[in-house]
Amino acid sequence: MKKTIKNHSLSTKLIFFLNILIIISLLLFIMLNFFYFKPTIDKLSRDNEKILLLLEFKTESNINYFFDNLSFDKDNFLEFKKKIILEKTERLLNISNDFTETFSNLKIKKEEFFKFYYLTLFSIFMSFFIFIFILYNYINKNIFSSLKKITNKYDYKGSSKNEIVAIEELIDSYEEKITNYTSKIKELEKQIEFYNQDLDIKIEDTALALLKNNEKLNNNYKFFDSLRYAKKIQLSIFPEKNLISNYFNSYFFIWKPLEIVSGDFYYAKEINNSLYFAVIDCTGHGISGAFLSLKIYQFLETILSNPYNEDTGQILTILHKKLRNILNKHESKLTDDGLEIAIFKYNPKINKLIFSNTKVPMYLLDTKNNVIEIYQKQPSIGYLKTPYNYNYSSQFIDLTNIKSIYITTDGIIKQPNKETNKIFSKKRFKELIKESSIQSMRNQKKYFLEYFKNFFDEQRDDITVIGLELKKGD
Numbered sequence: 001m002k003k004t005i006k007n008h009s010l011s012t013k014l015i016f017f018l019n020i021l022i023i024i025s026l027l028l029f030i031m032l033n034f035f036y037f038k039p040t041i042d043k044l045s046r047d048n049e050k051i052l053l054l055l056e057f058k059t060e061s062n063i064n065y066f067f068d069n070l071s072f073d074k075d076n077f078l079e080f081k082k083k084i085i086l087e088k089t090e091r092l093l094n095i096s097n098d099f100t101e102t103f104s105n106l107k108i109k110k111e112e113f114f115k116f117y118y119l120t121l122f123s124i125f126m127s128f129f130i131f132i133f134i135l136y137n138y139i140n141k142n143i144f145s146s147l148k149k150i151t152n153k154y155d156y157k158g159s160s161k162n163e164i165v166a167i168e169e170l171i172d173s174y175e176e177k178i179t180n181y182t183s184k185i186k187e188l189e190k191q192i193e194f195y196n197q198d199l200d201i202k203i204e205d206t207a208l209a210l211l212k213n214n215e216k217l218n219n220n221y222k223f224f225d226s227l228r229y230a231k232k233i234q235l236s237i238f239p240e241k242n243l244i245s246n247y248f249n250s251y252f253f254i255w256k257p258l259e260i261v262s263g264d265f266y267y268a269k270e271i272n273n274s275l276y277f278a279v280i281d282c283t284g285h286g287i288s289g290a291f292l293s294l295k296i297y298q299f300l301e302t303i304l305s306n307p308y309n310e311d312t313g314q315i316l317t318i319l320h321k322k323l324r325n326i327l328n329k330h331e332s333k334l335t336d337d338g339l340e341i342a343i344f345k346y347n348p349k350i351n352k353l354i355f356s357n358t359k360v361p362m363y364l365l366d367t368k369n370n371v372i373e374i375y376q377k378q379p380s381i382g383y384l385k386t387p388y389n390y391n392y393s394s395q396f397i398d399l400t401n402i403k404s405i406y407i408t409t410d411g412i413i414k415q416p417n418k419e420t421n422k423i424f425s426k427k428r429f430k431e432l433i434k435e436s437s438i439q440s441m442r443n444q445k446k447y448f449l450e451y452f453k454n455f456f457d458e459q460r461d462d463i464t465v466i467g468l469e470l471k472k473g474d
Helices: 002-068 074-156 158-212 214-235 241-245 286-304 312-327 425-436 441-455
Strands: 250-256 264-271 274-282 339-347 352-358 362-366 371-374 395-398 402-408 463-469
Touching (some): 214 286, 441 463
Antiparallel strands (some): 250 463, 274 339, 362 371, 402 463
16 A cells, blocks of 8 residues: 555656646747747838838938929930939939848848747757656666665565465465355355246245135134134133122133133032032133033033932032933044033031042141142043943032132143143142242132143143131131
């Protein structure tokens, strides 16, 4: 970069000196013209005018003289004529001598003028050639000598030569890479063009498929609209809040269907100052589970309408037979469906409850913040593997030191974690009860839902969780 700047500065100086020399030459020529050529020409012009005036004057004087001395005397006339001729001759000789002398002077001055003019032109051209010669020597001495020094420098220093070779090799490698990248870019452009064409075809196919499936989408909308209405029907079988409030201080219900409607539901009925409460998990989820839940609700209503069916174990025995008779009438494995259930009969006056279950445990939180799991190993209801005449048992539970009751289906227990893929588990559910026990039932519900949200992303099954806080003094 410094060498380029230096060369550029040198060229600028040379051009500047050349312009100065040309300007000086022009000024010199103008000064010569003004101080010498122009005065000389003016003087020649004045001399010429002088000659003409002299001739004119001489002629006019002779004529005047002739007429002034004119006389009619013949002798006088001849003498006068003779005199005039002599005077005229003498004057002409004088004029001729003056003219000759003036002409000679003019000729000499003209020769001197052209001699000086040609000498001036010769001086200008010689100055120009001398300048060219000086300029050539200057360029030869400074620029070419500088180039020679640079060349000699790199001749004597092998390392500089090696650096130049390395730089040239690096440039060659970059040029080769650029060539390769250019070819790759062209290949990519061709691929992009091909993909664009393929994408246009796919877009057209997709648009056509969407148009063809428009009617199906409308039908699906109608189907989901029917499901939403079915959900309203299913919610109508759930117990009223006032009924629960009559027996418990506070409570919360978490009911999260996997597919709008659910195979999970909870049931409550008041008979003779006692509350029958159940949490049911039917086979499947969605439509099939919802249909079965409606049938189970109908069975429970029928069974509890008989005043002799007070024991929870007896209720499950009758429910099992009814379900077997309806779903597995011919004992075909194609319709092997059933349910899991936890049911209790609660009488606040005696502060005790009768409990029965099949794979749906009940959790009791005591006054010391301990969680007690109540679980009976009894077979599922309605399935072919369960004997038709199986008698389900029940147990009495004292609630003296119990603060709250919790029941959940296996929907949350078997839900895998989004990071470790480990299931939620009963152990974690118990810890969750302990962690939230100091809060109100309403805040416990929020705590449970937030915990579930952080634990998993995708819901795998219907989820039902019930929390019931016993009244103080019970």
